[in-house]
Amino acid sequence: MTTGKVIAxxxxxxxxxxxxxxxxxxxxxxQRKQKVLLVDLDPQGDVAKALGLSxxxxxxxxVSNLMLEMIVSDTCSYEKRILQCDExxxxxxxNEKLSSIEVTLGSxxxxxxxxxxxxxxxxxRYDFILIDCKPSLGMLTINALCAANSAIIxxxxxxxxxxxxxxxxxxxxxxxxxxxxxxxxxGILVTMTDDRTILSRTMKEQIQAQYGSQFLVYPWTVPRRIxxxxxxxxxxxxxxxxxxxxxxxxxRKLAKEVERNAQxxxxxxxxxxxx
Ligand SMILES: Nc1ncnc2c1ncn2[C@@H]1O[C@H](COP(=O)(O)OP(=O)(O)O)[C@@H](O)[C@H]1O
Ligand SMILES: [Mg+2]
Numbered sequence: 001m002t003t004g005k006v007i008a009x010x011x012x013x014x015x016x017x018x019x020x021x022x023x024x025x026x027x028x029x030x031q032r033k034q035k036v037l038l039v040d041l042d043p044q045g046d047v048a049k050a051l052g053l054s055x056x057x058x059x060x061x062x063v064s065n066l067m068l069e070m071i072v073s074d075t076c077s078y079e080k081r082i083l084q085c086d087e088x089x090x091x092x093x094x095n096e097k098l099s100s101i102e103v104t105l106g107s108x109x110x111x112x113x114x115x116x117x118x119x120x121x122x123x124x125r126y127d128f129i130l131i132d133c134k135p136s137l138g139m140l141t142i143n144a145l146c147a148a149n150s151a152i153i154x155x156x157x158x159x160x161x162x163x164x165x166x167x168x169x170x171x172x173x174x175x176x177x178x179x180x181x182x183x184x185x186x187g188i189l190v191t192m193t194d195d196r197t198i199l200s201r202t203m204k205e206q207i208q209a210q211y212g213s214q215f216l217v218y219p220w221t222v223p224r225r226i227x228x229x230x231x232x233x234x235x236x237x238x239x240x241x242x243x244x245x246x247x248x249x250x251x252r253k254l255a256k257e258v259e260r261n262a263q264x265x266x267x268x269x270x271x272x273x274x275x
Contacts, residue, residue, distance in 0.1 A: 038129075115147045
């Protein structure tokens with residue numbers, strides 16, 4: 001049986017590590033034998049780029065086709081729209097056409113739940129459906145949060161980005177009140193840390209101090225590493241590119257924690273320390 005948990009990876013700031021986290025968490029969960037679908041919900045289409053797919057041929061079938069079909073006819077066909085990538089998970093890619101879909105969403109009824117309607121029939125095929133959000137709190141991100149069970153918030157350890165986290169948490173609260181009451185924060189993941197700088201250390205501590213009592217702030221952080229940037233430029237996860245690196249270890253840890261949390265929710269988790 002699949003758990004079918006939907007996790008949005010969101011922060012309205014660009015460049016905080018959303019796509020990197022989405023790709024590497026998907027790869028990490030796949031290595032743990034989980035069935036994973038990664039949905040790119042950013043018109044920049046970075047997921048396919050980070051997996052080296054868009055270089056081969058332009059993406060013809062994308063999440064835009066599914067959304068348009070769902071808007072027009074209240075149903076959609078998944079055939080040939082879900083790609084299998086060689087890192088062991090499936091992918092629904094995106095491209096710039098998604099921007100016009102976001103405009104269209106503005107003028108229809110039930111605009112917040114189009115993605116949810118698309119993903120619901122897929123839940124019994126996957127253990128995890130991860131949604132890589134675009135850097136805004138617009139209608140696409142709202143669609144992701146309405147479809148999601150939980151959200152992972154990558155937060156860069158510098159001042160402005162920490163502010164973005166606050167705005168996003170307020171939006172999540174609003175979406176809970178407006179129609180997705182069980183949405184919760186899976187965790188705040190502090191990214192691009194550089195323990196040599198005082199600023200990075202201080203921000204990490206501030207994020208922990210500000211949000212740690214209410215939300216899970218993962219106790220480990222994703223360090224800033226050239227190898228991580230290289231891996232996405234070369235079109236693969238850090239788990240594939242440098243499996244022994246500390247960046248790969250952190251993303252494997254995240255995958256393990258996310259899987260455990262889902263197991264706890266379904267009652268399958270057995271605490272190794274319990275008698
Ligand atoms: N931990 C890291 N260390 C170094 N570079 C990183 C790290 N995480 C992401 N990057 C790079 O930073 C850029 C932005 O990351 P990305 O994941 O695309 O952010 P977002 O999706 O939030 O815009 C990319 O070029 C990516 O390769
Ligand atoms: Mg991105």
